[in-house]
Amino acid sequence: MKSFIAAGIAALFLAVGAVGYAFYVDNTAKLLAGEVERVEEAVRRADFDGAIERAAMLDETIERRKTMLCAIVDHKEIYEIKRSLGELGAFLEKNDDAESLAHCAAISSIVTRISENTMPYIFNIL
Amino acid sequence: MIIPMIRTLILYFLVVTAMRIMGKRQIGEMQPSELVVAIMISDLASIPMQDTNIPLLSGVVPVLTLLVAEVGMSYLCLKSIKVRRLFTGEPSIIIYNGVVLEKELRKLRFSLSDLAEQLRINGCSGVAEIQTAILETNGQLSIIKKSPPLTAEDLGVKSKSNINLPFLIVMDGDINNAELRRSGKDEKWLNNALKRRKIDSVDEVFIAELQPDGELFVQRKERFI
Structure with missing residues (x-):
């Protein structure tokens, strides 16, 4: 009887966790993607000071959610975002719009991939 | 160094707890599905132990999923004979009335050497003294011996012990x-x-x-x- 109760609790934890996990990752991915978009817009407007500010806010958002993200996402993805963000900062300092936009696209692609990888799509299962 | 140690301890306690919840059968004689689960759990738990880039939940969630699946299957096997037959199979009689059932041995891919080995492990010297032998679903051989002949002990006579095998x-x-x-x-x-x-x-x-x-x-x- 105790086994069934324990298995039931585990099943409940898994079901609730799965929903919460998908919701949290999707929410975070959208938030980060939005921040990256704002950096891109600033770069296109040639407002590099604004872009640097936006990049700093993006970094702050990642730091705030880092613990939770590391619990559910491959740490290499987080480090990849941080690395790209560091490189983006350097190119923004140099007012290099091409490289900055390239790095924004790279960060955006990683963030989108994190969100896609958590969804129960057939290509993820296969 | 410390991070792998902490992860290992967490996963160790999780695996031990999961095995305990799945029941004592896991530790003793295993059905095929139980053996699969035990192997998978040990494999899954070891991955986040070694690679600290992988989130700890990547080990915890599969172990819990297997626990739920195994307990669920055990419950279904309890309630339904058909499900039980499907997942654990049926015991097979390989010696009946003193006759070794060749067809059954072939079906089970169980050689005579395997049979002789199992008989010895069960304390039997040979096929001749077996009335019935059943190969259980967990791979163990259950033996019912023929009525034993009178021994020197029964007659109250001392004799040298004879431990010769056939x-x-x-x-x-x-x-x-x-x-x-x-x-x-x-x-x-x-x-x-x-x-x-x-x-x-x-x-x-x-x-x-x-x-x-x-x-x-x-x-x-x-x-x-």
Whole structure:
């Protein structure tokens, strides 16, 4: 009887966790993607000071959610975002719009991939 | 260093707890599905132990999922004979009324050597003393012996202990020459013994076992019966 109760609790934890996990990752991915978009817009407007500010806010958002993200996402993805963000900062300092936009696209692609990888799509299962 | 240690301890306690919840059967004799689960759990738990880039939940979630699946399957097997048959199979009778069932052995891919080994492990000296033998779903062999003959003990007479094993001299039509030599007999003796039983050739014999008391137990292959 105790086994069934324990298995039931585990099943409940898994079901609730799965929903919460998908919701949290999707929410975070959208938030980060939005921040990256704002950096891109600033770069296109040639407002590099604004872009640097936006990049700093993006970094702050990642730091705030880092613990939770590391619990559910491959740490290499987080480090990849941080690395790209560091490189983006350097190119923004140099007012290099091409490289900055390239790095924004790279960060955006990683963030989108994190969100896609958590969804129960057939290509993820296969 | 410390991070792998902490992860290992967490996963260790998780795996031990999961195995305990799945029940004592896991630790003792296992059904095929239970063996699969035990192997998978150990494999899954070891991955986040070694690679600290992988989130700890990547080990915890699969272990919990297997726990839920295994307990769920156990419950279904309890409630439904069909499900039980599907997942754990059925026991197979391989010796019935003292006769080794050749077809059953072939179906199970269980050789005579495997049978002899299992008999010895179960404390039996040979096939001749077995009434019924059942290969259980967990791979163990259950044995019901023939009524034992009177022993010296029963008669109140002291005797030297006899721990000689029988000689398995023919297996599936092939003569085991080493066993034949060890028994002190030769092929001529064997052929004569078979002729007395109206068996023309060794090829017709499924199993021939020379008992320590000199008695020869012979079983023909099914197609020659």
